[in-house]
Amino acid sequence: MKRLWRWLIPLAAVPVLVLLAYGFRLSPRDIPSPLVGRPAPGFALATLEGAPLELATHRGKVVVLNFWASWCYPACYEEAPALARAWESYKDRGVMLVGINIQDKPDPARTFLTRFGHTFPNAPDPAGRVSVDYGVYGVPETFFIDRAGRVRGKHVGAVTDAIVRDRVEPLLRERG
Amino acid sequence: MSRRAAAALALAASLALPAGASLARSPDPGAAPSAAARAPASTVSEAAVHEVAAELRCVVCQALSVADSPSETAHQMREIIRDRLASGETPEQVKAYFVDKYGLWILLAPPRRGFTLLVWVVPFAALLAGLALVALLLRRWSRRPGVADAAPPPLDPEMRQRIERELSDLGTR
Amino acid sequence: MTADLGYGMTLIALGLAVYGGVAAGAGARTGRLALIESAQHAALGVFVLVTSCFALLTYAFLTFDFSVRYVATNTNLGTPFYYRITGVWGALEGSIILWSWMLALYTIILIVRHRVGARELYPWALATMLGILAFFLLVMTVAAPPFQRQAPVPADGRGLNPLLEDTGMITHPVALYLGFTGFTVPFAFAMAALITGRIGDTWLVLTRRWTIVAWYFLSLGLLIGGWWSYHVLGWGGYWAWDPVENAAFMPWLTGTAFLHSVMIQERRRMLRLWNISLVILTFGLTLFGTFLTRSGVIASVHAFTQGSIGILFLGFLALVLLTALGLVAWRWETFRSEGELDSVVSRESAFLLNNVLLVAAAFTVFFGTVFPLLSEAVRGVKVSVGAPFFNQVNIPLFLSLVFLMGVGPLIAWRRASLDNLKRNFLWPVALGIAAAAAAFALGVRSLLAALTCATTVFVAATIAVDFTRATRARLRVGESLLPAMGGLLLRHNRRYGGFVVHLGILIIALGVMGSHAWSVQTETTLHRGETAELAGYRFRFDGLTAVEESNHFKVVGAFTVSNGRVLGVLRPAKKFYPQEQAPIAYVDYRLGLREDLYLVLGDFARDGSQATIKLQVNRLVSWIWIGGVVLTLGALLAILPERHKSV
Numbered sequence: 001m002k003r004l005w006r007w008l009i010p011l012a013a014v015p016v017l018v019l020l021a022y023g024f025r026l027s028p029r030d031i032p033s034p035l036v037g038r039p040a041p042g043f044a045l046a047t048l049e050g051a052p053l054e055l056a057t058h059r060g061k062v063v064v065l066n067f068w069a070s071w072c073y074p075a076c077y078e079e080a081p082a083l084a085r086a087w088e089s090y091k092d093r094g095v096m097l098v099g100i101n102i103q104d105k106p107d108p109a110r111t112f113l114t115r116f117g118h119t120f121p122n123a124p125d126p127a128g129r130v131s132v133d134y135g136v137y138g139v140p141e142t143f144f145i146d147r148a149g150r151v152r153g154k155h156v157g158a159v160t161d162a163i164v165r166d167r168v169e170p171l172l173r174e175r176g
Numbered sequence: 177m178s179r180r181a182a183a184a185l186a187l188a189a190s191l192a193l194p195a196g197a198s199l200a201r202s203p204d205p206g207a208a209p210s211a212a213a214r215a216p217a218s219t220v221s222e223a224a225v226h227e228v229a230a231e232l233r234c235v236v237c238q239a240l241s242v243a244d245s246p247s248e249t250a251h252q253m254r255e256i257i258r259d260r261l262a263s264g265e266t267p268e269q270v271k272a273y274f275v276d277k278y279g280l281w282i283l284l285a286p287p288r289r290g291f292t293l294l295v296w297v298v299p300f301a302a303l304l305a306g307l308a309l310v311a312l313l314l315r316r317w318s319r320r321p322g323v324a325d326a327a328p329p330p331l332d333p334e335m336r337q338r339i340e341r342e343l344s345d346l347g348t349r
Numbered sequence: 350m351t352a353d354l355g356y357g358m359t360l361i362a363l364g365l366a367v368y369g370g371v372a373a374g375a376g377a378r379t380g381r382l383a384l385i386e387s388a389q390h391a392a393l394g395v396f397v398l399v400t401s402c403f404a405l406l407t408y409a410f411l412t413f414d415f416s417v418r419y420v421a422t423n424t425n426l427g428t429p430f431y432y433r434i435t436g437v438w439g440a441l442e443g444s445i446i447l448w449s450w451m452l453a454l455y456t457i458i459l460i461v462r463h464r465v466g467a468r469e470l471y472p473w474a475l476a477t478m479l480g481i482l483a484f485f486l487l488v489m490t491v492a493a494p495p496f497q498r499q500a501p502v503p504a505d506g507r508g509l510n511p512l513l514e515d516t517g518m519i520t521h522p523v524a525l526y527l528g529f530t531g532f533t534v535p536f537a538f539a540m541a542a543l544i545t546g547r548i549g550d551t552w553l554v555l556t557r558r559w560t561i562v563a564w565y566f567l568s569l570g571l572l573i574g575g576w577w578s579y580h581v582l583g584w585g586g587y588w589a590w591d592p593v594e595n596a597a598f599m600p601w602l603t604g605t606a607f608l609h610s611v612m613i614q615e616r617r618r619m620l621r622l623w624n625i626s627l628v629i630l631t632f633g634l635t636l637f638g639t640f641l642t643r644s645g646v647i648a649s650v651h652a653f654t655q656g657s658i659g660i661l662f663l664g665f666l667a668l669v670l671l672t673a674l675g676l677v678a679w680r681w682e683t684f685r686s687e688g689e690l691d692s693v694v695s696r697e698s699a700f701l702l703n704n705v706l707l708v709a710a711a712f713t714v715f716f717g718t719v720f721p722l723l724s725e726a727v728r729g730v731k732v733s734v735g736a737p738f739f740n741q742v743n744i745p746l747f748l749s750l751v752f753l754m755g756v757g758p759l760i761a762w763r764r765a766s767l768d769n770l771k772r773n774f775l776w777p778v779a780l781g782i783a784a785a786a787a788a789f790a791l792g793v794r795s796l797l798a799a800l801t802c803a804t805t806v807f808v809a810a811t812i813a814v815d816f817t818r819a820t821r822a823r824l825r826v827g828e829s830l831l832p833a834m835g836g837l838l839l840r841h842n843r844r845y846g847g848f849v850v851h852l853g854i855l856i857i858a859l860g861v862m863g864s865h866a867w868s869v870q871t872e873t874t875l876h877r878g879e880t881a882e883l884a885g886y887r888f889r890f891d892g893l894t895a896v897e898e899s900n901h902f903k904v905v906g907a908f909t910v911s912n913g914r915v916l917g918v919l920r921p922a923k924k925f926y927p928q929e930q931a932p933i934a935y936v937d938y939r940l941g942l943r944e945d946l947y948l949v950l951g952d953f954a955r956d957g958s959q960a961t962i963k964l965q966v967n968r969l970v971s972w973i974w975i976g977g978v979v980l981t982l983g984a985l986l987a988i989l990p991e992r993h994k995s996v
Contacts, residue, residue, distance in 0.1 A: 010674035128252030284735035
């Protein structure tokens with residue numbers, strides 16, 4: 001019996017190796033948001049043109065809240081056409097698309113918007129209060145808020161047509 | 177004795193004095209530095225902001241704290257900390273706000289409760305285990321105590337006489 | 350053409366390494382010298398091929414050969430000449446080539462040095478080295494080939510990571526890798542010892558100098574890394590407990606433990622099992638370090654990439670650990686302890702305590718680094734473990750270790766009598782207490798700072814006590830002062846080299862304490878002409894200028910520094926590289942013996958009318974670098990060849 005105890009030494013390495021192997025299944029950058037399922041934090045900003053932009057005014061609609069920046073290569077540039085298409089197809093169906101521009105300057109932001117022809121409201125977040133309120137840790141990030149004003153999902157990284165569709169359709173089907 | 181003392185004292189002093197001299201001139205780290213600039217007027221000291229910020233993880237960096245990171249995001253977070261402290265929140269409340277928004281991982285050191293208590297306890301337990309092992313080992317090694325100064329076995333009187341006789345024989349030869 | 354040639358050489362090198370490892374092993378088993386000599390030739394072939402690969406890659410860098418993908422991603426037409434050379438090891442593939450080259454070099458040195466003197470152990474050590482070399486060549490061939498083709502050939506490359514355009518980049522990886530790969534040799538000999546059953550002192554004595562050299566380079570790599578972090582990354586610190594920093598720190602801790610515990614085995618024939626386990630642990634940790642850096646399992650500023658390479662490294666780590674520890678378990682019976690001790694108060698105890706503390710610190714760093722993984726695996730909750738944790742748990746351990754540095758060298762072996770303790774420690778303890786009192790009197794209120802002062806003075810005093818006593822002994826015999834001191838250093842170079850290294854550690858400890866306890870910082874926005882003040886220094890914002898460089902564009906701020914009289918102008922900048930998303934901060938600083946002024950440029954107005962800056966006055970940080978220099982001198986002294994014992 002005593003002879004077998006010594007083999008504990010190499011065996012002790014196994015749990016550590018297993019744990020490290022498990023690490024391959026995780027992504028360190030993929031962090032779940034604690035906001036999902038809770039009321040979306042309100043905000044009152046002004047668009048680049050000066051018009052007010054408040055979350056509360058869009059209660060009753062499904063809101064897609066997209067955080068972006070003009071310096072965010074390549075993801076924000078990849079998703080911008082998809083967002084434009086989403087706006088076109090959903091704006092008359094009770095969906096509000098709102099963009100929040102973080103850590104950016106007005107001129108590059110306007111250039112970005114003009115380049116993709118975005119017509120939905122976009123507001124800069126000058127002191128980063130709104131982005132921290134939403135627990136944003138990178139761009140782009142998109143939040144999906146239901147008619148009752150609750151955050152129902154968050155997508156980190158560029159969105160595609162499919163992602164928008166898969167997230168928005170179920171929320172549309174819900175009655176407010 | 178005195179020469180050795182002098183040498184030792186000189187060496188110690190040469191190391192301690194520069195440190196001491198810098199101590200004498202250093203300001204109390206808690207004092208708020210002045211700025212003849214347009215810093216926001218606040219009653220919150222830099223040190224207070226720094227203390228909270230040092231425990232929060234900068235979300236766009238890898239391992240830096242919000243206090244250390246030079247990034248714009250960290251700067252904005254520091255401003256938020258400053259505002260919250262100025263409006264009367266305690267450091268605990270400010271940290272709770274960030275945890276509420278980002279999750280537990282925004283804290284640079286896990287809370288000492290629940291599962292994360294493990295990370296504080298296990299290394300300490302390992303140290304104790306190591307010390308216990310060393311103590312055991314030392315006991316085992318010194319299980320033959322006093323070998324060096326065991327008293328020599330008492331000498332048989334007959335043997336003593338014989339030795340003395342032979343020694344004196346040696347002397348006369 | 351280059352790509353194909355390079356790939357071909359890599360393949361042949363891999364084949365030779367595999368052949369050499371098998372041949373050496375077979376030669377060791379059967380005793381046939383021809384096989385061992387064949388293995389030696391194979392090793393030489395591998396070295397020549399890897400050197401050629403390295404040279405070929407460097408040539409591709411220097412000639413802007415963008416047909417090689419690695420060149421295209423790590424350089425562009427604007428990259429300056431010297432960064433084109435150092436950029437060779439700036440990313441994953443190049444780092445593997447560098448590692449492989451060093452392993453090959455060490456293998457050749459091993460052959461040259463030990464071919465004759467270690468008949469039993471040498472063949473197995475050679476086989477192990479070649480086996481490990483084969484693995485890294487496998488990685489180079491399969492997972493991270495440096496000679497992959499880039500088609501179509503781009504007109505310009507992407508460029509080197511701007512953070513790497515720095516002198517630290519030239520030296521940090523080289524020193525660090527020399528340290529990591531250096532520990533492969535003691536490991537190889539430990540394997541040889543286990544396989545042949547000769548677990549006595551032979552393998553230790555053979556690898557003694559290797560251990561010191563590897564340990565030194567690892568220390569140097571860590572210090573340069575700290576320096577690079579301090580003056581490049583722009584956060585004003587030198588150590589962030591980042592996972593990859595930790596990965597390099599852990600083998601340093603266990604390597605230091607190993608360095609000390611071998612002394613017990615040499616003198617007293619004890620701890621043989623422990624020593625072999627320590628060297629296996631150290632080598633395993635170096636592999637773990639490369640695994641962490643390259644697998645992306647834990648996010649880090651160093652992380653190169655994800656992909657199949659992580660799996661390869663994990664697999665190899667598993668193979669090494671299970672084989673080596675399995676051998677230890679197999680040879681368990683032969684580890685019979687011979688040692689005896691008369692008292693717990695002895696040098697053996699001090700060394701054992703040293704080992705426990707160092708390994709406990711290594712374990713703490715390890716557990717803290719993988720705990721986020723554990724938390725997610727068990728609870729599904731992501732947590733962070735960072736500086737506050739590591740500092741709180743490790744600092745008491747390190748302080749105790751510093752204290753032991755003073756006790757260990759002077760306390761007697763086996764049993765320290767009261768007289769011995771008094772002779773050696775009375776004055777140092779008194780001076781230590783006096784230092785703490787002096788610190789308190791001078792205004793120090795941090796307990797930690799006072800304790801550090803006391804401990805460092807104590808240790809310095811013990812070194813002084815030993816040195817003066819030994820010098821006096823020589824003086825009494827008739828020698829004059831300088832020859833006496835010089836003779837001491839040279840004749841007992843291991844001991845006094847160790848002392849000098851300890852002195853270096855003391856200076857570093859004081860630097861760390863100073864920077865933690867007494868540094869101040871602030872952040873403010875200034876308009877042109879306005880002044881900010883910190884710790885008696887005034888910083889006046891003079892304006893911004895824009896400068897175009899060969900591969901980037903930078904905005905430089907000018908700040909006049911004065912403390913009563915004008916000291917100079919600091920120019921922190923923000924560099925904009927086309928290939929990077931966010932601008933890179935370029936710190937400007939003014940170093941001093943007592944304090945460093947440190948300035949980072951934050952946000953600024955386009956017209957240069959205002960700028961946000963982060964100011965720091967860091968105290969005693971320069972002592973860390975000075976301590977590093979002293980440490981270097983000590984290590985050099987320690988590895989000098991031993992002189993003939995002449996009085």
